[in-house]
Amino acid sequence: MFPSRFDLVVAQTVAEAVEAKVDAGEGGRFLAGGQSLIPMMKMRVAFPETLIDINRIGGLDAIERSNGHLQVGALVRHADVVASDSTFGAIAAAAPWVADPLVRNRGTMCGSVAHCDPEGDWNSVLLATGAEVIAHGPGGERSISIADFVDGAFTSTLGEDELVVGLRIPVPSGRSGGAYLKLERKIGDYATVAVASHLELDDSGGISTAGLALTSVNPINTKVADAEALLVGQQPSDELFAEAAELAAAAAEPRDDVRGTAAWKRQVVRTYTKRGLAAAAQQAEGS
């Protein structure tokens, strides 16, 4: 299978990329790793008229900690996230389970975030840890909280001509831990169900911050706010996590499909929430 014809613009700067996008109009798409877009073009479900290749833009390939945040540039590949010493908790846990090793060498974290596939891993992780998406458009740069950014299946609140240039993820200052438990049928598969969990503990061992988000069980990556609220201020315990798991299961509205029944997927959400929170707590307690 082969893509249909398109024009290619190789941008050297962010400004050039945005300008090319404005020129291309609705038929324009940014191209970073291309690991989702190119297969869609080959299967002829995506027909961009113009691709704006951002891979040559300098300065977008760093993943580093700065001012209490993990900063991830638009050209940071999933493999760079796996290899980075700067990651933590759920981010470090999720990175190796994104796609497969070869796809991780090309695909970018920011591209995946911008794609807003409800079966994608990163948006759940970022909903759990908190993050800001840095967008650059004709009017300059702005920052969008991840919860506001993720808008629906394959849709974000990104403007028509805006490019995601980076992510800012707050690094916990105290004891913290995270997990990303993903049930996939095989390597390279999307999640059938995945649960991202993130916990920060105060000096007394109580939960000061909690993040919990679900992949593939709703038309959008889902932050389980009521479970997070339940967890904050409590001491970690199996009973508490079981209670949070019930809230997570209730927040999931999966469908029956070839991957499994809705009832079972909800059960996996329940199980993985319990296990994920326990793992996050254990990691936090040991940190």
Added chain:
Amino acid sequence: MEVNITINGSEHASDVEPRTLLVDHIRRTVGLTGTHVGCDTTSCGACTVLMDGKPVKACTVLAAQADGSEVTTVEGLKGADGLHPVQQAFTDDHGLQCGFCTPGMMLVGASLIAENPDPSDDDVRWAISGNLCRCTGYINIVKAIRTAAARVAESSNGS
């Protein structure tokens, strides 16, 4: 558009359509047919090449994106002093049957060994988990890559 890609050490300048996939460029324009196509969905890894040293699926990279890159295909694995240790180990350990996935598997193996001189069984299984094989059950592929790693380590210790 003009692209200039260094493939196995030789520069190849050509005029390509923007939509030309790197794998088709390598196979049809450059004429190196050791890189294969086994699927349409970036799933199988038969088209694996090393792009600036890292294994990627050449069916999901535009030739234009590889402009200025160094690409290694299976035809470039062999060095001046003979087969790459991974190639030798694949035949010694019966790491191939039909041979269709083999170029991709060997390139991933070569890149793994370059990063991790002593990969465990699980390290190898993880590294090749973006590449499918239908014949071998992977056991001898894993064995071959580990054999190659051990031989490389042995020869570098000895020198």
Added chain:
Amino acid sequence: MAAPTTPAEIGGIGHSVQRKEDARLIEGQGNFLDDIDLPSTLHMAILRSPLAHARINGIDSEAAMALDGVLAVVTGDLMDQHGLAWMPTLSGDTQAVLATDKVRYQGQEVAAVIATDPYIATDALELIEVDYEDLPPITTPQQSLEEGAALIRDEKEGQTDNLAYTWETGDKGATEEAFAQADRVVTLETHYPRSHPAPLETCGIVADVNSVTGQATIYMTSQAPHAHRTLFAMVAGLPEQNIRIVSPDIGGGFGNKVPIYPGYVVATAASLLIGQPVKWVESRTENLISTGFARDYYMKGELAVTDEGRILGLRVNMLSDQGAFYSDAQPTQFRAGLFHVVTGSYDFPAAHIDCKGAFTNKAPGGVAYRCSFRITEASYLIERLVQNAAYEVGIDPAEMRLRNFIQPEQFPYETATGFVYDSGDYPTALRTALDEVGYEDLRREQAEARAEGRLIGIGIAHFTEAVGAGPSRTYDIAGLKMIDSAELRVHPTGKAILKLGVKTQGQGHETTFAQIVAEVLGIPAIDIKVEHGDTDHTPYGLGTYASRSTPVGGAATAVVARKLADKSKKIAAHLLEAADEDIELASGVFSVAGSPDRSVTIQDVALAAYTNLPEGMEYGLEDVTYYDPPNLTYPYGSYIVVVEVDPDTGVWQVQRMVALDDCGVRINPMIVEGQICGGLTEGFAMSAMQWITFDEDGNCIGANFMDYLVPTAWETPKFELLATEVPSPHHPIGAKGVGESATVGSPAAFVNAVIDAVAHLGVRNIDMPVLPDRVWAAIDEAS
């Protein structure tokens, strides 16, 4: 294992000789179909139906024709003008080449574009407009056979319903009697789901028909090039001497490359009409949605058993989903392949098998995916049934098998459905595997784990295959007897070329068949070139599938080598001035009995064959053998799988997999073990994840490698291999074939292991693939 009789430098039977085919493959110098690049080659792309069942009211290809680079758009009407809109299948049905009246499954061929470039051919597909009129799709065989179901094959004269075939075998009366005497009847209803061989290389063709000379050189991913040549001659009316099929390096076949597909016919016709080579290489989606699927059997098995655990009889009702055309690749006499081997490894007197197949709006096929004509389904059913019978009777599943095995002294043993098993020692095989896995300890650990709420399961499968089709009195495909051949030519310097009717797809024939010759004549295996796949240069044969290469082609090779050994002995006698009958041959050295110092080598003899012959002998050292096997061969094995099931999610993990195979004499143990590991992986795949299903509209789910799940190295279990060696008594070198054993035998072992983990809760069946949600639901329902 018997020790090799030849030294390593000769590399006869029993040596793990390194593969000769590797040298080109590890350097990227293989020659696969898509690597063939003839001058002026055109490229074909096929437009396929998006609907499962629809009438075609019209096709508008004007816009496609107008696209720069497009030479032709071929439709069913055009093919019909040449009498090629329909073609025969390997099961005596007909199949549409390009649809003329209606489409009968999603993915069916509707039109083809011939263009200068594959990208342009693909572009043109989007410009063809087809006017479809929806018809109700039928997506299950049960639905299909209901009264009043829409007629799928309305074009077929005399066809008034959706029944594709019926077939029965065994003794119904004797079976009823057996059931009347039983203490209990154990029943299992299960679906062996639709699967697909999905070799990593898809199917393809480069058709090069010279319009002046009429010579048709057809490069094709073919497991059976000779049979394909004859079928091309019969279907297309081309003179057979003008057809040359060349099957190049093949990137895996597993049965997928046995049938002739519509794309081959269209590409050949297009090359003939245009006068240029036409290449067509399937996309993965085309491969999965339109070419030969496998399995899709709905089976009900009933075992009559006594309270002591003795099996008295077996009754099976099977309904197969054939898709839109009945196109199983199978021997003519057997409408459900060799499914009647379903009596398995057990000694009981009565069985009755009742089969029927139904047309549905799904892709046709029914290929033997890494199995000998439906043996996989049969082996699965009996091994699942026997385990369930053990639970019902209340004895251990291993003990249940040991009580019912055919005993070594009973061979040759005629089964209740008429197979004559030639040899075997089943109890030794099973006991060896049980010892290796530590069965008693495992059962203890299982009980302890259950007490802690953990679920461990131990699954056994003891399979018997019937491979190497087959004796000409019984076996033919499309009228062609299932013989195979070998031609051996020894050159004056003592090097040889061996030409085969069979064709490797990765099995290593270039190495193992040379080893057979090395064993007999003592010519080093590396000095023997093996040629195969080119019908102009090899003798006739039915090809490689159903594990028949070694049983039939390997036998032919041994026999032809022996013919040359006989002639060589006469030449040696002449050179040594001794009597013919005094010459002994060992490892390439001919010596005189009693005077071992008087000797010549095979190389001396080869030179003499062209230079210095006894009076009256014809020059040369070459011969050909067509081998008609006296019986099938019957490889068997004992497989044991240990799994742990997560009770909260139903996810299961293989802890251990012990596989004992008896494939008789092992020509190259390294290659045999490689075959077994590959087969076990495909068996695991089918048990765990690899299937094709359809939604109620007939949309294929499993149309690419994101939905059709082929395990990676990460999911694939690790295997522990064992062997016993009971040679086939009738095969010239005692080999039985091994390429498919592991795929046949292992699915039942994996599934039995999962069932065993939850059997104490009362679970007796989970259909394949054993998906975690199915396991969890079974636990949930049982508890």
